[in-house]
Amino acid sequence: MTASTMTLRSRLPSRLKLREWAAGYFFAAPFIIGFLVFTAFPMLYSIWLSFNKWDLLSPMRFVGLQNFIKMIGDARANLSLYNSAYYTIIAVPIQLVISFTLALALTQKLRFRDAYRAGFYLPIIVPLVASAVVWQRVFHYEYGILNEVLGWVGIPAQKWLFDVSLAKPAFIIMSFWMIGRQMVIFIAGLGNIPQSMYEAASIDGAGSLKRMLHITIPMMTPLIFYNMVIAIINSFQTFIPAKIMTDGGPENATLFVVLNIWQQGFQFFNMGYAAALSWELFVIIIGFTIVQFQGSRKWVYYEA
């Protein structure tokens, strides 16, 4: 075969090839169409919206950067960002420590490991709406189980969801029950560390603490990183518990970003402003993610 026929061939695909291409587009069509209609177009539309003012009743009005200028000085929006950041920055590291510790414990020679694993996983199987109505009452001042249990050890009852300084911590506490997925990922990862590494380390005289610091944790850093990135993205988008348990109160202490965007869009009908706010959140989440990927070079260990 000469070079010229080869180029000709690649320029004019055979009928067989064309049929394969057609099949490719046919089977991929749901995604291609769906991506254009439900993702790409909405994103472009959302950019356009964020430069407009629209309450759905009067016609849309182009306002330039007004929404973004308003955003910078909007105390409510800034508070919602602060609340979400507070929640994320405190909740995520503790969640990771809990899920990692539980995963480690479940790799020991315990009885009923499957039952523990299933039990720790159960709270995230329970629909979050149902969890929220339960936790709302777990935190109840008089009849909640949290105050009851704290009472056993002599800690006075707290107002939790009605106390400005304890409402966010209450949400953080609740999030510790939702770590089943992280834990299962850690368990799977721990199972994948070659046993031979531990044996070699034992022969070299490394104790269990050394093995933990020099084998287990370094080998697990990619999964710690993965769980951290996902947990941060999710925490920034907390909505259901805030909507159900407090609706943002008390005094907006649990007004998280997505709840604020929802209120702007579907309670106050500031569609353009809500779109601008969601872009702000998008930039923050992407920013956080990029920073984490940059930082990960320093501490995440990837096998060559």
Place this chain on the structure above:
Amino acid sequence: MATAMASRKQGTSRQQTLDRAWLILLQILMTLILISFLVPTLWMVSASLKASTEIFQHPITWIPKDPQWSNYTRVFEVIPLAKFAENTIIVVALSVLGTIVSSVMVAYAFSRIQWPGRNLFFSLLIATMMLPEVVTLIPRFLIFKQLGWIDTWLPLIVPYWTANTALYVFLLQQFFRGIPMELEEAALIDGAGRVRILTEILLPLCKPVIATVAVFALLQHYNSFLEPLIYVNSMDKWTLALGIRSINDSNAANWELVFAAGTVMVAPIIALFLVAQRYFVQGIAMTGFGGR
């Protein structure tokens, strides 16, 4: 010599006792943590069977003295819970079906067919994983409003017929790639169309993966709250999630009713979990690695 051996023996046995003590301690600790993880759910079930006077009693009774099964009949009268359940079943079934059909098709296109644009679209699919849902919240609502889909179930179902969850496509695609291409080439020569190859050869092979995808999609749609909240207004179209929220607002003081409604929503999912636990755990382990 003998003394050295004896002391070594003593050393190992002391180590063994220490190990055993540590394991027993750990066992107790884990059991306590397990209880704490189960308590909110168990409390919900237990309180759903209490008389309201018993709920507001100190100290808390964990097992209802006189189970009030009538709480359950009452909750079905206070809100149309049966109707919500029926609506939920329809919406969840149609969106899970759509997720499976579309994800299988798209995963097939991305793994076993060569076509121009394949890499581009695959990158776009992966990119959607990083996209926070909230970005498309407002514009999607306006698009569905334009289409006249508000207060119907279409916004809850149709988008899920477009393989829009990258993780599921990715899972299936990984699986399809592991099946030898010869299988297909032989079938193509025999004149079998690709649809037949997919449904008759590939699908039977990937039942476990499809089960995993189905279980995850089912959970996702059963739990869905924000979308129904935005799109579905009329009460006769509400799903269970909206129903729970409404009884929590309207009967905030009647904990037993709220908890009964919650238990009705939670029970089937826990039953499913106990039956299909394997697929949950498998799925997380797989997506945990595959899903970046």
